[in-house]
Structure formats: structure tokens, C-alpha cells
Amino acid sequence: MTTPTKFDTIVIGGGIIGASCAWHLLEAGVDNVLLLEKDTPASKASGRAAGHLSTYTSRKFEESIRRYCIEFHESIAARHDNVSLREDVDHVLAYTERGVEKLEELLKLDSEKLTLVDRCELANREPVFNTEEILAALLYEEAVHTDPYSLTMAVLSEAKESGATLRTEEVTDIECGEDEFTVTTEDASYETSTVVNAAGAWSGDLASMVGISLPVKPRTSQIVVLEPRDSINIPMFHCPDIGLYGRQELNGDVLVGGGTSTVIPDPDNFSTNAREEFLQYVSEQVWKIADVLDDTRLVNHWAGRCTATPDRRPIIGPTDVSGFYLCTGFNGGGVARSPFAGKLIADYVAERSLSFTAEPYHPNRFNGRERFDVKSASTDW
Ligand SMILES: Cc1cc2nc3c(=O)[nH]c(=O)nc-3n(C[C@H](O)[C@H](O)[C@H](O)COP(=O)(O)OP(=O)(O)OC[C@H]3O[C@@H](n4cnc5c(N)ncnc54)[C@H](O)[C@@H]3O)c2cc1C
Structure with a gap:
């Protein structure tokens, strides 16, 4: 039996959350960091996200959090040619009277950065939208999106350059000693005083290895990519009334996500294709956003695993098991946050x-x- 290798901190999970934890640990002077990822980095939720970094929901967060997230993303983009942040106007569309009331409530979050327009003004500003159906829209002028895979890989590469060790190994057991943990993978075992559980949809399984019961539920989130027949120009949109959101890719394709969300009983046994019901739903509803989206070809689709919590907020911080930290439960917003x-x-x-x-x-x-029910995807009010 080989002697376990020692690391100051072990981060479990090579998605955007594990990458950001490793990056920030090194920046804080914690030198000896090991990141364990069981698969290809960014191959799970982080590489499958829509990549919305700043939307109207950012205004619900503390201002210092919102600002830090944007500044961090800008600094990564400045150092990596393949990470581009695309600025846009996020249009939150209301189709019902209740939806209009919700927009009026949202306007109070920041009346400087958010603008409420009726359907006539929307038609003047963005004629692409179907203003026969839409009653009002809330415009958020500081919206930003990116390619989440490139962003995750850029953060990981910087963590590695700063000294993090990245290994492709699956954690199969965590044993708590008096002052240290022994983290076992199929290839090796490691000793450490600090473990950060950033394993996304698998974080509940990892927490249970040290006796912690975590209220997280993996849930689906799905995306279709539509190729318009003719060239169109459509800004970012969120339609909470119909549970869809979207944005345009650089090549003109339109990415549409959302729909209803179901709990995933076993995250290892999960189809990464969008379900037939979702494809059908998009084809039935998408004209309500813009008629031109009805005249498109389906060119891609996928499903990913988000991690839901009872109050829809992430779980970040220390636990009753000294040295064991949680960074999980980011639902539909982990890339941004x-x-x-x-x-x-x-x-x-x-x-x-x-x-x-x-x-x-x-x-x-x-x-x-x-006990909690998983609500719909990130687009509900
Ligand atoms: C379709 C879709 C659209 C989305 N759109 C957006 C969006 O526009 N904006 C936004 O901010 N967020 C969005 N999200 C949510 C976002 O993707 C997640 O919140 C975020 O990626 C979570 O990151 P993570 O690192 O916690 O999880 P993951 O990326 O899933 O990473 C967890 C990692 O842990 C690894 N792991 C698990 N178990 C073990 C083990 N035993 N040993 C070693 N490694 C292990 C996994 O292999 C995985 O790579 C979307 C998600 C989906 C699915």
C-alpha cells in the first residue's frame, strides 16, 4: 500500500465552481491545492450552460457580489483571446397581467438600470419581437453572455499556472480522521486538512461520505439551438410566463432554453439529449417570442444537470465537519455566480x-x- 500524498486543500469537481474555488484559494495564498475531477473538466453543467453572466436577475444580488462577478469575468476575458464577453440588452417579456405586475415589481430592483416599456414602445425598439402577444417588457441594458466552456477552461488553466494540481480521478471515499481527511480515488489516496465539495449534481453523494445530509436535488435544464432561415437580429430574452429564455450565437443561431424541469434520480444515469417533450414545447411556443423563430431549423439540443436547493440559493461555506466546505446548489446561475x-x-x-x-x-x-419541490428552470419569476 502506498503512502497517501498530502495536499493543503482538495477541491472536488472540475466545473466552473471547482475551478473558481481553486483559483481563489491560490490567490488567497493557499499553495498546495489538488483539484480532482472524475471526467473531462467542464463536461457537466458548466460546459452545457447558456452562458448568461449578467441578466435582470443579477439585480437581485448584493451590489458588491454583482460587481465582483462582472469584474472577475472581464479580467479573465482580457487575458484569454478565446473568452469573449458579449454585451446585450436583456428583454424580460410579459404575456399576462400577472406578468406585467411582476415586471413592475422587478423595476423597483433598480430603476436606473431597468426600463419598463409597453408593447408599442417595444415594437418601435425591437420589431423582431411578437408584440401581438407580448404585453410589456423590462429592459436590462447591462446584460452579458459568454461561452461557458471556454470560460471554465480559462479559469482552470489560470489555477494550474498558479500552482494547482489537476488530476482526472473519481473520489470514491472520504474518511475523517482526527485532524485530517483521507480522500480516496480509484488510483490513489490523499491526506488533507481541507476538502471543498464542488461536485455539482454529485455533491450530495460526496457530502454523505462524511455523514452530512445535503438538501440538494439534481434537476434537468435543456437547450435547443435554432438556425433561422433568413438572417435575423434578436437580443437576449427571458419569458418567465412561458418558461423560455434565449440569446443569439455569433453565427446567427438562436439558443433557446428553459421549459419545465424534472428531478434527476441518478445523475450518472442521465440522457444528455433534450427530451422530446421539450422539443415539442419549444416548437409550439417559440412563435410567441418572435414569428421569425418559427421559421428555423433545429441544429442542436442538449440537457444538463443543475443542482436545486430548497430556497434556490447556493450552499457556500463550512460545515459541522471541521475542514469540510460546501460550494454547491447553484441551480441555473452557477456560471454567473x-x-x-x-x-x-x-x-x-x-x-x-x-x-x-x-x-x-x-x-x-x-x-x-x-423536503422540497423543484421549481421550474431559472426563468420563473
Ligand atoms: C442547460 C443549462 C443552461 C444553463 N444556463 C446557465 C446560464 O446561462 N448562466 C449560468 O450562470 N448558469 C447556467 N446554468 C447553470 C450552471 O451550468 C451551473 O450552475 C454550474 O455550471 C454549476 O457548476 P458546478 O461546477 O457546480 O457543476 P458541474 O459543472 O456539474 O461540475 C461538477 C463536477 O464535479 C465532478 N464530480 C462529480 N462527482 C465527482 C467525484 N466523485 N470525483 C471527482 N469529480 C466529481 C463532475 O464530473 C463535474 O465535472 C445552466 C445549466 C444548464 C444545464
């Missing part, structure tokens, strides 16, 4: 003062026995 999550984990591990208000995300708000 990864910078602040990684920084908060680094603050905890390096015992620095916390950069953001942390209580809303602290693991101690749950006891692990919560």
Missing part, C-alpha cells in the same frame, strides 16, 4: 474576513431533512 462563490470559499479557508454577506448562503440554514 462562480467568482463570488470561489472568493467566499477562499475567505473561509484562509481565515480572512469575508468579502460578502455570507449568511444567505451558509450551510447551517439547513438541517438536511428539508
Whole structure:
């Protein structure tokens, strides 16, 4: 039997959250970091996301969190030619009276950055939208999107350049000793005083290895890519009333995501194709957004695993098992929120003062026995 190798901190998960945790740990001076990923990095939720980084929902977050996330993404894009941040106007479309009331409520989040327009003004500004169906729209002028795979790989590559060790190994067991954990993979075992569980849809399984019951549920989120017959120009849109959102790719294709979301009983046994019901739903509903989207060819589709929590907020921070940290439960927003999550984990591990208000995300708000239903995808009001 070989002697376990020692690392100061082990991060489990090579998605955007694990990458951001490793990056921020190194930045905080925690040198000896091992990141374990069982598959290809960014091959799960992080590589399958729509890549919305800043949308009207960003305004629901503390201003320092919103600003830090954007600044971090800008700094990564500045250093990596293959990461581009595309600025856009996010159009939140209301189709019902209730939807219009919701838009009026959302307007209060930030009346400087958000603008409410009726269907006539929307028709003047963006004639591509189907204003026969839409009653009103909320415009968020600071929307940003990117390719989430390139972003994740860029953050990972910087973490590696700063000294993180990345190994493709699946964690099969975690044993708690007096002061240390022994983390076992199929190839090796490692000793460490600190473990960060950033395993997304698998984080519940990993937490249970150290006796923690985590109230997280993996759920589906799906995307279709539509190729318009003629060249069109459509800005970002969110349609909570019909549960769809979308944006245009650089090549003109339109990516449409959302629909209803179902719980995934076993994240390892999961089809990464969009389901037939979702394809059907998009084909029936998409004309309500813009007539031109009805005249398109389906060129791609996929499904990914998001991780839901009872209150739809992520779980970030220390647990009752000393040295075991959680960074999971990002639902449909982990790409956008990864910078602040990684920084908060680094603050905890390096015992620095916390950069953001942390209580809303602290693991101690749950006891692990919560029962909850998974709501629809990220687009519900
Ligand atoms: C279709 C879709 C659209 C989305 N759109 C957006 C969007 O526009 N904006 C946004 O911000 N978010 C979006 N999201 C959500 C976002 O993708 C997630 O919140 C985010 O990627 C979560 O990152 P993660 O690192 O926690 O999870 P993941 O990327 O799933 O990474 C977890 C990693 O842990 C690894 N792992 C698991 N178990 C083990 C083990 N035992 N040993 C070693 N490694 C292990 C997995 O292989 C995986 O790579 C979307 C998600 C989907 C599916």
C-alpha cells in the first residue's frame, strides 16, 4: 500500500465552481491545492450552460457580489483571446397581467438600470419581437453572455499556472480522521486538512461520505439551438410566463432554453439529449417570442444537470465537519455566480474576513431533512 500524498486543500469537481474555488484559494495564498475531477473538466453543467453572466436577475444580488462577478469575468476575458464577453440588452417579456405586475415589481430592483416599456414602445425598439402577444417588457441594458466552456477552461488553466494540481480521478471515499481527511480515488489516496465539495449534481453523494445530509436535488435544464432561415437580429430574452429564455450565437443561431424541469434520480444515469417533450414545447411556443423563430431549423439540443436547493440559493461555506466546505446548489446561475462563490470559499479557508454577506448562503440554514419541490428552470419569476 502506498503512502497517501498530502495536499493543503482538495477541491472536488472540475466545473466552473471547482475551478473558481481553486483559483481563489491560490490567490488567497493557499499553495498546495489538488483539484480532482472524475471526467473531462467542464463536461457537466458548466460546459452545457447558456452562458448568461449578467441578466435582470443579477439585480437581485448584493451590489458588491454583482460587481465582483462582472469584474472577475472581464479580467479573465482580457487575458484569454478565446473568452469573449458579449454585451446585450436583456428583454424580460410579459404575456399576462400577472406578468406585467411582476415586471413592475422587478423595476423597483433598480430603476436606473431597468426600463419598463409597453408593447408599442417595444415594437418601435425591437420589431423582431411578437408584440401581438407580448404585453410589456423590462429592459436590462447591462446584460452579458459568454461561452461557458471556454470560460471554465480559462479559469482552470489560470489555477494550474498558479500552482494547482489537476488530476482526472473519481473520489470514491472520504474518511475523517482526527485532524485530517483521507480522500480516496480509484488510483490513489490523499491526506488533507481541507476538502471543498464542488461536485455539482454529485455533491450530495460526496457530502454523505462524511455523514452530512445535503438538501440538494439534481434537476434537468435543456437547450435547443435554432438556425433561422433568413438572417435575423434578436437580443437576449427571458419569458418567465412561458418558461423560455434565449440569446443569439455569433453565427446567427438562436439558443433557446428553459421549459419545465424534472428531478434527476441518478445523475450518472442521465440522457444528455433534450427530451422530446421539450422539443415539442419549444416548437409550439417559440412563435410567441418572435414569428421569425418559427421559421428555423433545429441544429442542436442538449440537457444538463443543475443542482436545486430548497430556497434556490447556493450552499457556500463550512460545515459541522471541521475542514469540510460546501460550494454547491447553484441551480441555473452557477456560471454567473462562480467568482463570488470561489472568493467566499477562499475567505473561509484562509481565515480572512469575508468579502460578502455570507449568511444567505451558509450551510447551517439547513438541517438536511428539508423536503422540497423543484421549481421550474431559472426563468420563473
Ligand atoms: C442547460 C443549462 C443552461 C444553463 N444556463 C446557465 C446560464 O446561462 N448562466 C449560468 O450562470 N448558469 C447556467 N446554468 C447553470 C450552471 O451550468 C451551473 O450552475 C454550474 O455550471 C454549476 O457548476 P458546478 O461546477 O457546480 O457543476 P458541474 O459543472 O456539474 O461540475 C461538477 C463536477 O464535479 C465532478 N464530480 C462529480 N462527482 C465527482 C467525484 N466523485 N470525483 C471527482 N469529480 C466529481 C463532475 O464530473 C463535474 O465535472 C445552466 C445549466 C444548464 C444545464
